[in-house]
Amino acid sequence: MERMNQGSLKLSSGNLIGEKDTLQQREVHQGLDSLREDRLVGLDAEVLPAVADSHPQIPAGMRGDPLEPYRPTSEIAEPLQAPTLWHCPDGSFAKRIMVQGQGLDKPKGGSQCQVLVSGLPSGVGLPEGWTELTVGSGSWRDSPWGEILEKCLETMCSGEQAELLLPGRAEPPALITLASFTLGKDSWELSVKEKEELASEERARGTELFRAGNPEAAARCYSRALRLLLTLPPPGPPDRIVLHANLAACQLQLGQPTLAAQSCDRVLEHDPRHVKALYRRGVARAAFGELDGAVADLRRVLEVEPGNRAAREELGRVVIRGREQDAGLARGLRKMFG
Numbered sequence: 001m002e003r004m005n006q007g008s009l010k011l012s013s014g015n016l017i018g019e020k021d022t023l024q025q026r027e028v029h030q031g032l033d034s035l036r037e038d039r040l041v042g043l044d045a046e047v048l049p050a051v052a053d054s055h056p057q058i059p060a061g062m063r064g065d066p067l068e069p070y071r072p073t074s075e076i077a078e079p080l081q082a083p084t085l086w087h088c089p090d091g092s093f094a095k096r097i098m099v100q101g102q103g104l105d106k107p108k109g110g111s112q113c114q115v116l117v118s119g120l121p122s123g124v125g126l127p128e129g130w131t132e133l134t135v136g137s138g139s140w141r142d143s144p145w146g147e148i149l150e151k152c153l154e155t156m157c158s159g160e161q162a163e164l165l166l167p168g169r170a171e172p173p174a175l176i177t178l179a180s181f182t183l184g185k186d187s188w189e190l191s192v193k194e195k196e197e198l199a200s201e202e203r204a205r206g207t208e209l210f211r212a213g214n215p216e217a218a219a220r221c222y223s224r225a226l227r228l229l230l231t232l233p234p235p236g237p238p239d240r241i242v243l244h245a246n247l248a249a250c251q252l253q254l255g256q257p258t259l260a261a262q263s264c265d266r267v268l269e270h271d272p273r274h275v276k277a278l279y280r281r282g283v284a285r286a287a288f289g290e291l292d293g294a295v296a297d298l299r300r301v302l303e304v305e306p307g308n309r310a311a312r313e314e315l316g317r318v319v320i321r322g323r324e325q326d327a328g329l330a331r332g333l334r335k336m337f338g
Contacts, residue, residue, distance in 0.1 A: 101157025108184030116177035219250035257287035
């Protein structure tokens, strides 16, 4: 009988201990639920903007996706455990994707991009921190870094963060974050009028840069204009001839005579008596040693414009070079067979 009482006491104590633990767990869960409810009730419409403004690096009104309202970055994207390395097909840059973006859409011509840029070299002409950049427009595209940044943005999705890597560069990579963008158009979606207007803007900007002594940036403008016009049905606008001729002038100043001669070829296919193209091709041919072709081009310039002083002076220099080259060859042959 005594044993039975002891057993009952132990069982009763066990039940009391179990009931006590259960009650403590319920109190904890009720407290957490109550805390969650208090927080949800407290976040009314007036408080929510203050929460968003408490993030100093996120500009007001920034959205994580062009089609959805703003959400904190921690909710829409997380750093990748193993960053993905992506190479641009033309070899101009590579990017190491640190945070994967959302969706499939990417910025196109006319897209207004909210971008966070950090780590760019000094003097590149691009702002650090949050900024708005428009694809296909703006002086920010004039520098080599601007051109590469634009190419990089055109490969990014909303919310993506990536390190921008340049081949052959020793400096640390720049960090680019594309927070949001508006929808734009690919070149094939533009009308003929839209393409011609954009090409005209690029041409005007290129001429401005060339006169300012920046042939490299001017060449990029002329090339972009040509890419727009080359998609039009033949014969295309006459602006293409002028653009090729202007591009050749830039290429000569940049020490690219082979490319300059090719640009002049495009002009002379349509206008064999184009004086500027003939002169520039003659200068380019002389630069890479095709002296006979240079003489022929320069003489044709003088046939069209007998008073062209620049062509006459260049022709004289080329003829002298040719004579010196022939004399040197003759000396070499005499030594070989003398």
